[in-house]
Amino acid sequence: MKSKLRSKWGTLSCMMLVGALLSTCWGQSSAVHASATAYKFDFGAGSVVSGYTGVQASTAYNPSTGYGFNTPSNIKNVSASGTGIGSDAVQFVTFGTKSNNTFNVDLPNGLYEVKVTLGNTTRSSVAAEGVYQLINMTGDLATDQFQIPITDGQLNLLVTEGKVGAVFTLSALEITQVSTNPTTHPTIYVGGDSTVANYYPLANSVQGGWGQMLSKFINQNDYLVRNMASGGQIARGFRDDGQLEAILKYIKPGDYFIVQLGINDTNAKNNTTEAQFKEIMRDMVKQVKAKGATVILSTPQGRATDFDSSGVHHAEGRWYRAATIALAQEENVPLIDLNILSSAYFTSIGANATLALYMNGDTLHPNYAGATELARIVVENMKAQGLY
Template sequence: MTTALFSEVGKPEVRAATKIYKFDFGSGSVEPGYIGVSATMAYNRSQGYGFNTPENMKNVTGQDTGMASDAVQFVTVGTKSNNTFNVDLPNGLYEVKVTLGKTGRTSIAAEGVYQIINMMGDSAVDKFQIPITDGQLNILATEGKGAAYTLSALEISKISHRAVTRRTIYIGGDSTVCNYYPLVNSVQGGWGQFLSQFIDGNTFQVRNMASEGQIARGFRDDGQLEAILKYARSGDYVILQLGINDSNLKNEETEAEFKEIMRDMIIQIKSKGATVILSTPQGRATDFNSNNVHTAENRWYRPAILALAKEENVPLIDLNVLSSAYFTSRGPEATLALYMTKDYLHPNRSGATELARLVAEDLANKELDGFN
């Protein structure tokens, strides 16, 4: 276990074969095996870690025990902010595990783009893989919803000397797709949260970039697509499921506008060599007709999605139809049990898992490379 970062030549090195860097943020006690980092600790080359602009950081209390009993708050935020925590690292591929402090909702950015979207709740935990090619990780907690963007702990593990991620399935979408926290036992779920359960983890990693309330224009323009474009390459897949919020009049996005924004994203993703897969959203729990058949085919700009898949020659997961067939087989009462209580749009953990299974089965049926 690494407990110090230093080198005689001024560059950090890991003194143990495990190549793990552990940081415990805040002004309180430091957990065994971790490096204590106060908000006042400035980066310097000989130390190999610290805050780039400590004047824009502050120590805050946490909501839990141990390393989550205290945290640091990023006062200046934004994916392009230079108010980052910097760690010198040998180039390679790393897994970064993040533990938040006391917060409502916080996103994690690194290398100038989002890495995790909207981690929710105190002491939330998640992780991501990132290639380091310039000898340094630059990471910060930034906008979600709320005001306190905090970090309690960081664990960085080297996976490979090669600064290349394995093949990735990126997911873009809304509240029916996104992650909910705690990841291991959240009540609500989005199908993107559970897709990895049905995918060969030796072939793919899954990166869920979906967020609640999202529309096509927002996904394209507000940083989520940018994060995908930074890393996507040949052999990767990008699944896009939008349309629910786009069709809401308050978002002022017509079906024609929605279609062209989606087309623009398809073109940009294709330019990176990745394969785009479009998905239609599932219906509501209550979309049963008098014959107890579930149908929601006219909802949420589905015609535009079907047309676009054909025009741009990209695979289509018609989750709308697939889920309706599944819900019909279960019946109205059992289908209600797959959704949040008195919420007929958002699946619970069980419902999201079933939707993820349907997505994975359809991917396999399409005989796309990498899917069994």
């Protein structure tokens, strides 16, 4: 939702190019930006880190500066537990992907890399241009980044729900233009549940999802990886609650959508039969195929303890696997049968080594090392099928 006060981006860019010092409403001077296509904002009421522009909760969007909050009355300054840019933050009091309670930045049209540092929060998601960009960033001062095309001269960003009852905070924002062409690079979009999702810090989290690790095995010059998976997710929720919407906004011919669901759909509390699961998945497949992208269905791996008395790991009957396999055949889309592929690997390393790839006391969720192995298996199978 765009501010009606938007100016031409040239006002901001010209001021930055000549190195003008912009005075903030509380008397501090904002940092000088290096160019019209690189912006760094430090949020909160504390001191401003050198090289950043300070932004308080009361900083309203202004055409003359080209940045600010659309509704500052719904933002408040809060502290944070880090240092530097992580010592303070702002909190979004109202939120939601369609909310107009956004931080707006005038930008020349193009493709941008946006780096987000949250404040203190248990779990938050980041939305921009009315759709999710980052899903369920967990823990204080979590950091992640995404690429986004800007086609209307302004970025509109907010921090929003990742967990009911959490606070949604933002400590810092860095925006860098990647290209003057507002077209996304070839991208592998990933959908799924907690066995696929990102965990933070991304580089050394204890728990891991294979979607988080996929970029370790994908050449970033070939494809970017955008992981939209989230813990506890079911097919209906992924389709209807904003994650598929975000993918459909950007996905294009040449891109991939790998989706793995079914674990939580089998839980009675989610009231989804296997037939219903299959048709919801079919709907998502059709919507993505209509965008000209390639859909890849994946079956989930089994539990760490799915070994028989002969030391063979097998979990073929789990997680609505049969429906996923049938759907891939009916819709003529590739299948990564991670269930079978991971079982073969687990059998080769044995029960004890397999258990070591899962979280302590948890036979379902992989740890960082386990998620890395699953991602390796996924990419190896993509290569074997000629998909990558």
